[in-house]
Amino acid sequence: xxxxxxxxxxxxxxxxxxxxxxxxxxxxxxxxxxxxxxxxxxxxxxxxxxxxxxxxxxxxxxxxxxxxxxxxxxxxxxxxxxxxxxxxxxxxxxxxxxxxxxxxxxxxxxxxxxxxxxxxxxxxxxxxxxxxxxxxxxxxxxxxxxxxxxxxxxxxxxxxxxxxxxxxxxxxxxxxxxxxxxxxxxxxxxxxxxxxxxxxxxxxxxxxxxxxxxxxxxxxxxxxxxxxxxxxxxxxxxxxxxxxxxxxxxxxxxxxxxxxxxxxxxxxxxxxxxxxxxxxxxxxxxxxxxxxxxxxxxxxxxxxxxxxxxxxxxxxxxxxxxxxxxxxxxxxxxxxxxxxxxxxxxxxxxxxxxxxxxxxxxxxxxxxxxxxxxxxxxxxxxxxxxxxxxxxxxxxxxxxxxxxxxxxxxxxxxxxxxxxxxxxxxxxxxxxxxxxxxxxxxxxxxxxxxxxx
Amino acid sequence: xxxxxxxxxxxxxxxxxxxxxxxxxxxxxxxxxxxxxxxxxxxxxxxxxxxxxxxxxxxxxxxxxxxxxxxxxxxxxxxxxxxxxxxxxxxxxxxxxxxxxxxxxxxxxxxxxxxxxxxxxxxxxxxxxxxxxxxxxxxxxxxxxxxxxxxxxxxxxxxxxxxxxxxxxxxxxxxxxxxxxxxxxxxxxxxxxxxxxxxxxxxxxxxxxxxxxxxxxxxxxxxxxxxxxxxxxxxxxxxxxxxxxxxxxxxxxxxxxxxxxxxxxxxxxxxxxxxxxxxxxxxxxxxxxxxxxxxxxxxxxxxxxxxxxxxxxxxxxxxxxxxxxxxxxxxxxxxxxxxxxxxxxxxxxxxxxxxxxxxxxxxxxxxxxxxxxxxxxxxxxxxxxxxxxxxxxxxxxxxxxxxxxxxxxxxxxxxxxxxxxxxxxxxxxxxxxxxxxxxxxxxxxxxxxxxxx
Numbered sequence: 001x002x003x004x005x006x007x008x009x010x011x012x013x014x015x016x017x018x019x020x021x022x023x024x025x026x027x028x029x030x031x032x033x034x035x036x037x038x039x040x041x042x043x044x045x046x047x048x049x050x051x052x053x054x055x056x057x058x059x060x061x062x063x064x065x066x067x068x069x070x071x072x073x074x075x076x077x078x079x080x081x082x083x084x085x086x087x088x089x090x091x092x093x094x095x096x097x098x099x100x101x102x103x104x105x106x107x108x109x110x111x112x113x114x115x116x117x118x119x120x121x122x123x124x125x126x127x128x129x130x131x132x133x134x135x136x137x138x139x140x141x142x143x144x145x146x147x148x149x150x151x152x153x154x155x156x157x158x159x160x161x162x163x164x165x166x167x168x169x170x171x172x173x174x175x176x177x178x179x180x181x182x183x184x185x186x187x188x189x190x191x192x193x194x195x196x197x198x199x200x201x202x203x204x205x206x207x208x209x210x211x212x213x214x215x216x217x218x219x220x221x222x223x224x225x226x227x228x229x230x231x232x233x234x235x236x237x238x239x240x241x242x243x244x245x246x247x248x249x250x251x252x253x254x255x256x257x258x259x260x261x262x263x264x265x266x267x268x269x270x271x272x273x274x275x276x277x278x279x280x281x282x283x284x285x286x287x288x289x290x291x292x293x294x295x296x297x298x299x300x301x302x303x304x305x306x307x308x309x310x311x312x313x314x315x316x317x318x319x320x321x322x323x324x325x326x327x328x329x330x331x332x333x334x335x336x337x338x339x340x341x342x343x344x345x346x347x348x349x350x351x352x353x354x355x356x357x358x359x360x361x362x363x364x365x366x367x368x369x370x371x372x373x374x375x376x377x378x379x380x381x382x383x384x385x386x387x388x389x390x391x392x393x394x395x396x397x398x399x400x401x402x403x404x405x406x407x408x409x410x411x412x413x414x415x416x417x418x419x420x421x422x423x424x425x426x427x428x429x430x431x432x433x434x435x436x437x438x439x440x441x442x443x444x445x446x447x448x449x450x451x452x453x
Numbered sequence: 454x455x456x457x458x459x460x461x462x463x464x465x466x467x468x469x470x471x472x473x474x475x476x477x478x479x480x481x482x483x484x485x486x487x488x489x490x491x492x493x494x495x496x497x498x499x500x501x502x503x504x505x506x507x508x509x510x511x512x513x514x515x516x517x518x519x520x521x522x523x524x525x526x527x528x529x530x531x532x533x534x535x536x537x538x539x540x541x542x543x544x545x546x547x548x549x550x551x552x553x554x555x556x557x558x559x560x561x562x563x564x565x566x567x568x569x570x571x572x573x574x575x576x577x578x579x580x581x582x583x584x585x586x587x588x589x590x591x592x593x594x595x596x597x598x599x600x601x602x603x604x605x606x607x608x609x610x611x612x613x614x615x616x617x618x619x620x621x622x623x624x625x626x627x628x629x630x631x632x633x634x635x636x637x638x639x640x641x642x643x644x645x646x647x648x649x650x651x652x653x654x655x656x657x658x659x660x661x662x663x664x665x666x667x668x669x670x671x672x673x674x675x676x677x678x679x680x681x682x683x684x685x686x687x688x689x690x691x692x693x694x695x696x697x698x699x700x701x702x703x704x705x706x707x708x709x710x711x712x713x714x715x716x717x718x719x720x721x722x723x724x725x726x727x728x729x730x731x732x733x734x735x736x737x738x739x740x741x742x743x744x745x746x747x748x749x750x751x752x753x754x755x756x757x758x759x760x761x762x763x764x765x766x767x768x769x770x771x772x773x774x775x776x777x778x779x780x781x782x783x784x785x786x787x788x789x790x791x792x793x794x795x796x797x798x799x800x801x802x803x804x805x806x807x808x809x810x811x812x813x814x815x816x817x818x819x820x821x822x823x824x825x826x827x828x829x830x831x832x833x834x835x836x837x838x839x840x841x842x843x844x845x846x847x848x849x850x851x852x853x854x855x856x857x858x859x860x861x862x863x864x865x866x867x868x869x870x871x872x873x874x875x876x877x878x879x880x881x882x883x884x885x886x887x888x889x890x891x892x893x894x895x896x897x898x899x900x901x902x903x904x905x906x
Contacts, residue, residue: 032764088766152764193665197765206727210877211778212646213848215750217731217741218722222753222775223686230683233676235802269671273771274659278670288670297668300675301768306755307776311485311605312650312811313541314778314850315754315877318726322675323760325664325767349688358765395666397767424663424768 001447002134009130010439014432017126017439018109020047022102024084024118025111031085031152037063040084044121044146051128053144058164060156063148067167072138074450077170079143079409081399082121083150086113087424094426108420108429115421117176119430120438121146123416127443139450143170147399150176153197153359154399161399161406171452172372173409174445175400179417179434183263186384186441188376189413191365191393192400193293194328196337197301199356200225205318208306214316222305225320228350232298232324232341237280239298239326241340242347249330251294255392258368259289262389272419293393297327323358327397334360364401366410368392375452376412379444383437414442454900455587462583463892467885470579470892471562473500475555477537477571478564484538484605490516493537497574497599504581506597511617513609516601520620525591527903530623532596532862534852535574536603539566540877547879561873561882568874570629572883573891574599576869580896592903596623600852603629606650606812607852614859624905625825626862627898628853632870632887636716639837639894641829642866644818644846645853646746647781649790650754653678654807658771661759667769675758678773681803685751685777685794690733692751692779694793695800702783704747708845711821712742715842725872746846750780776811780850787813817854819863821845828905829865832897836890867895 024047029040044066045055053068063085089099089112097103099112109119131138145168149155161168180186204219233239251259264285269275282288301324306317326337338357345353366373368390377388400411416430416438417423477500482493497519498508506521516538542552542565550556552565562572584591598621602608614621633639657672686692704712717738722728735741754777759770779790791810798806819826821843830841853864869883869891870876 032766033762088760088762088764090760090762090766151766195767197767199765204728207875208878209726210849211750211752211754212780212850213745215752215778215780216745216748216848217733217735218726218728219732220752222756223682226679226682226753226756227688229676229679235680273662273671275657275671279672280670282670292666292669295669297664299664299668299673299767299769300679300758301664301766302759302761302770303675303679303756303773304761305753305757307541307543308755308757308774309486309541309543311541312652312776312778313485313543313604313754313877314648314650314752316752317755320756321761323765325668325765327665327668395669396663397665422660424766425661 001131001139003444003447005134006130006443007440009133010126010436010443013129014436017122018432021109021114021119021122024122025102025114026100028100029085029113029148030088031063031149032088037085037148041066041148044084047125048144051125051132058160060160062156065148065160066144066146068144070138070142072140072142072450074140076449076452077141077143078446078449079145079168079170079173079407080124081173081403082117082144082146082176083148084118084146085148085151087116087151091426096427107432109432110427110429112428115417115428115430116423119435120176120178120415123435123439124442127439127446130439131443131446139446142446143168150398153195154361155359157399158402161402165406168407170407170409172449173403173407173411175411175413176398177417178413178415179438180384181263182268182419185263185386186380186388188373188388188390189394190368190373190390190411192363192396192398193393194332194334194361194363194401195397196326196328196334196360197358198324198341199358200228200322200324201354201356202228202320203318208318209316211314211316218316220316221320222317225305225322225353228345228353229300229322231348232344239296241337241344244296244340247331248296251290251392254368256290258390258392260286262289293395294329296329296332299325301325327395328363330363330365333362361397361399362401364404365393370410372410372412375448376414376445379448380441383440383444414438414445454584454592456900458587459583459896460893462586463579463889463896466579466582467889470575471885474562474567474572474575477575478555478567479553481553482538482566482601483541484516484602485541490538490601494519494601497537500575500578501597504578504585511613513613515609518601518613519597519599521597523591523595525593525595525903527593529902529905530594530596531899531902532598532621532623532626532860533577534626534856535570535597535599535629536601537571537599538601538604539569540604544879549880560885562885563880563882565881568870568881568883569876572888573629573631573868576888576892577895580892580899583892584896584899592899595899596621603851606648607814608812610852611855614855618859621860623860623862625902626856626860626864628864628866629851630870631866631868632891633837634716635721635872638716638839639833639841641826641841641843642847643821643826643843643864645816645849645851646846647785647787647814647816647854648850649779649781649787649813650811651777651794652809652811653681653775653777654809655681655773656771661771662769664767664769671769673769674773675770678758678775678806681798681806682753682775684801685797692749694790694797697749697793700784701749704743704845707821709743711843711845713739715742746848747782749782749785752778754778780848781816783816783818786815814850814852815854817857818846823863825863825865828901829867829898832901833894836893836897867891867898
């Protein structure tokens with residue numbers, strides 16, 4: 001492959017690619033709010049067709065999956081997992097430019113979903129364009145699997161992948177995310193925690209009631225929920241569900257060794273988020289690294305009850321809701337956590353609190369010394385200034401378990417991410433410099449996949 | 454006084470009075486949201502001027518107080534306490550007709566504030582119109598004190614009343630609310646609990662963070678608030694602030710005797726609010742009556758944190774807030790509760806949780822056998838079908854303490870309220886039938902005040 005020609009194309013046609021990305025980001029596609037999903041799937045399909053992919057928009061019980069396949073010179077197949085859905089943009093007032101009006105500022109493109117994960121999708125197409133321009137063909141087969149429910153726990157992906165094992169089959173899967181850490185060291189993330197995301201719903205009366213006499217004699221949904229929540233986890237961060245920790249597998253020595261090679265994060269986090277300290281009295285770097293990814297969590301992501309406006313309103317709420325995510329580590333399974341949660345609430349007198357399952361994924365990891373991981377590290381060598389660091393497990397979650405289980409593939413990472421992306425938060429963005437690097441890395445991955453067996 | 458002529462006027466001119474009331478209710482005046490306050494004060498002042506009252510709009514540090522005075526035949530003075538502010542109308546989607554578009558349905562007028570307390574204000578003016586039409590003059594002096602911050606705890610009323618003791622002086626004070634209970638028995642409410650309304654504010658970082666790694670290592674404002682709240686009150690409704698109960702004075706034997714004369718409420722409440730049972734295992738009527746008003750409370754009125762929209766968002770909230778009202782019984786004082794709350798939070802490690810004081814009032818009561826109360830009972834005799842029941846204490850709160858402390862007056866009640874008013878909730882309303890009865894009661898009160906000394 002004429003990699004110099006490929007790199008030149010990636011650099012020279014950057015503006016065109018960013019324009020294409022901006023058009024995609026201008027299309028809202030919030031799975032949690034069922035907003036713009038089909039329109040965005042169509043846009044994604046068109047992007048792939050333009051590059052000569054054979055594209056199918058395949059239905060699921062929820063958002064459709066866009067599948068695109070293009071044959072290459074060799075028989076090996078790279079599966080590319082991306083998603084076209086994005087997190088809700090709220091709170092809107094914290095965005096400097098509107099979330100669905102992509103805006104360039106200081107070498108970064110700002111928009112909801114630009115980092116997670118529309119940017120990586122278009123960046124990969126940009127690399128493909130460069131190779132097709134330079135070589136006329138791809139070095140290996142490429143299959144894109146672009147789903148529309150990643151941000152809501154990929155709720156319908158498992159039956160989809162299970163039902164399409166042959167169509168989706170391949171040798172290596174490149175994950176939606178990738179990039180560099182806060183010291184600009186390229187990273188390979190090869191494991192992800194699982195997730196079990198629920199809404200807890202308390203209802204104590206058929207209507208809100210004046211808090212006068214009512215406060216003394218009627219049950220209060222907000223209190224009920226607060227007591228239920230406080231029974232789930234104590235102030236020392238111990239999660240109190242029955243047998244919650246019994247399936248937890250601690251990190252291997254090799255995984256710890258890899259984590260120990262990571263950069264110092266404590267001072268960085270403290271400054272970035274204006275923190276006084278960390279949970280559980282964490283006070284040295286390796287402890288932070290291990291606790292951050294090899295311990296399961298129970299996080300309140302949202303609370304809502306009663307009056308939330310300015311000033312006071314004396315009301316006894318009849319209804320209260322909490323969004324809670326459990327991050328799971330090998331070998332915890334979301335279905336089991338759901339039943340532990342139900343059992344716990346029942347045992348503590350909260351039988352009347354409803355659990356709405358908003359989706360989940362089991363945890364999964366690829367052997368950090370797998371040849372596919374070595375290939376991804378190799379592909380980064382002349383793109384980034386520093387050698388790649390392999391991260392055996394990250395704190396986030398995704399449906400990697402599904403790909404590993406049904407397709408039996410190792411999972412590697414690639415992308416334009418850095419520590420400033422603010423994925424899931426207001427002012428999400430990517431760096432154009434890292435976008436170029438990400439495209440170059442992806443081009444090299446395709447090249448090496450031509451030799452993979 | 455030609456009471457037949459007065460009653461006839463009240464009945465015949467009902468529509469005109471309801472139209473006047475509707476105009477007042479169409480003016481939003483939400484103190485908590487600083488919405489329409491000055492415009493509503495002007496409307497109230499005009500209403501009084503039209504009846505020949507000398508009116509002053511007196512400033513405070515917050516909403517102005519409308520003061521109106523008209524001399525009567527005799528020297529005795531009735532002080533009328535009303536307020537022109539209303540509760541926030543939210544949640545708007547539960548209103549059958551818009552909260553600020555007064556609507557008649559099935560003999561009731563629906564609007565935010567129509568029961569609490571704009572209806573009683575206009576109803577009293579309607580009685581005054583009837584007397585002026587029949588007699589040409591009022592039997593006693595009447596002073597209206599119409600404030601604009603009752604629904605946010607009358608935060609500036611105490612210095613106002615203290616500074617205007619002479620201007621506001623009188624013999625008896627008729628309170629903003631009054632009417633009948635759910636069995637249509639007229640009631641005299643002569644005591645009110647106090648209130649201390651706060652917002653608790655937790656902040657753990659300078660921005661919301663992705664809940665992936667963050668959930669394991671960074672503090673979470675929502676959890677922090679949940680733990681702080683759950684430390685305030687246990688599941689058995691014991692409020693855990695230090696020395697919180699030390700100033701509580703139990704009801705007198707006479708007060709219990711009066712409470713025991715009340716109607717049975719348990720079945721009524723259960724059906725109305727679709728309840729399984731009551732707090733604290735309350736299981737007989739007198740217990741319900743006493744617990745409902747002679748025990749202090751700690752009520753969560755609102756909770757807000759993180760993502761509250763549809764579906765899931767994996768975010769670690771940097772900020773969380775709770776609105777909490779404490780209802781106080783004699784002789785608890787709001788300032789003391791505030792310092793108990795601060796001390797409690799500090800002692801439990803929640804020094805970083807901010808307390809925003811949103812206002813309060815101490816509890817206060819008038820002797821249920823006071824001559825003014827007997828007068829109010831007498832005034833109801835030929836208006837209602839049943840004899841009046843004197844209620845020594847109600848669950849709600851108001852600034853009655855201020856009037857008793859600085860003006861030294863007994864406090865009685867009068868009004869159009871019933872058990873269907875839904876004060877503070879969507880679809881607030883009053884009955885036109887009870888509006889007429891309330892006006893007749895008020896006219897008789899004025900008549901008897903002419904003989905009061």
